[in-house]
Amino acid sequence: DAKTTQPTSMDCAEGRAANLPCNHSTISGNEYVYWYRQIHSQGPQYIIHGLKNNETNEMASLIITEDRKSSTLILPHATLRDTAVYYCIVMGQTGANNLFFGTGTRLTVIP
Amino acid sequence: DTGVSQNPRHKITKRGQNVTFRCDPISEHNRLYWYRQTLGQGPEFLTYFQNEAQLEKSRLLSDRFSAERPKGSFSTLEIQRTEQGDSAMYLCASSLEYAGGTSFGPGTRLTVL
Numbered sequence: 001d002a003k004t005t006q007p008t009s010m011d012c013a014e015g016r017a018a019n020l021p022c023n024h025s026t027i028s029g030n031e032y033v034y035w036y037r038q039i040h041s042q043g044p045q046y047i048i049h050g051l052k053n054n055e056t057n058e059m060a061s062l063i064i065t066e067d068r069k070s071s072t073l074i075l076p077h078a079t080l081r082d083t084a085v086y087y088c089i090v091m092g093q094t095g096a097n098n099l100f101f102g103t104g105t106r107l108t109v110i111p
Numbered sequence: 112d113t114g115v116s117q118n119p120r121h122k123i124t125k126r127g128q129n130v131t132f133r134c135d136p137i138s139e140h141n142r143l144y145w146y147r148q149t150l151g152q153g154p155e156f157l158t159y160f161q162n163e164a165q166l167e168k169s170r171l172l173s174d175r176f177s178a179e180r181p182k183g184s185f186s187t188l189e190i191q192r193t194e195q196g197d198s199a200m201y202l203c204a205s206s207l208e209y210a211g212g213t214s215f216g217p218g219t220r221l222t223v224l
Contacts, residue, residue, distance in 0.1 A: 034212070036212075043202050043215030043217050044154060044202070044215045045215070046211070046213060046214065049212065098167065098169075099146075099213065102153050103153055
């Protein structure tokens with residue numbers, strides 16, 4: 001599975017949009033981009049995933065560039081409860097879908 | 112929403128003792144995973160089951176570690192002769208094959224003294 005690069009940390013003001021970038025320049029055609037987050041002392045939580053098209057659900061939006069080499073997770077109105085480590089993971093849909101987490105981006109939402 | 116449950120949530124043991132953790136996945140999920148997470152790091156894959164078959168094991172899973180999933184339902188992870196380096200959060204997760212996201216449990220925090 002392709003590796004990803006994320007900033008170590010980011011801050012965001014409460015109520016503003018949080019935009020978390022991820023580079024995955026070696027992604028192959030059948031690999032999906034997944035986002036998870038982990039709030040302190042809890043297990044990781046699935047947020048969203050996509051292949052080519054932009055995706056939106058009740059938690060977030062995922063914007064994938066046309067060349068698929070990078071993506072951005074958008075939390076439209078960040079709250080204090082969104083403070084967490086966010087992991088961008090690239091994974092093929094076939095075969096074992098064990099996840100390679102890396103170190104992620106620590107997002108701090110500031111009041 | 113029952114989610115993935117893990118027991119115990121915390122375990123403190125002395126070096127050299129054996130410990131066993133239990134995971135109950137979401138009932139309709141046929142895949143079950145074990146991960147380990149140390150402080151400041153992301154979770155690391157240990158092993159996974161599809162139904163009752165253990166299909167993949169990480170090189171992190173030394174011969175002191177054994178996992179089972181009898182009847183394809185709950186799973187146990189046993190660590191024999193624990194070492195201080197085994198201190199970590201042990202996370203269980205489950206999913207449907209070829210489905211979207213993986214659901215994680217709250218984890219079992221192991222402290223080896």
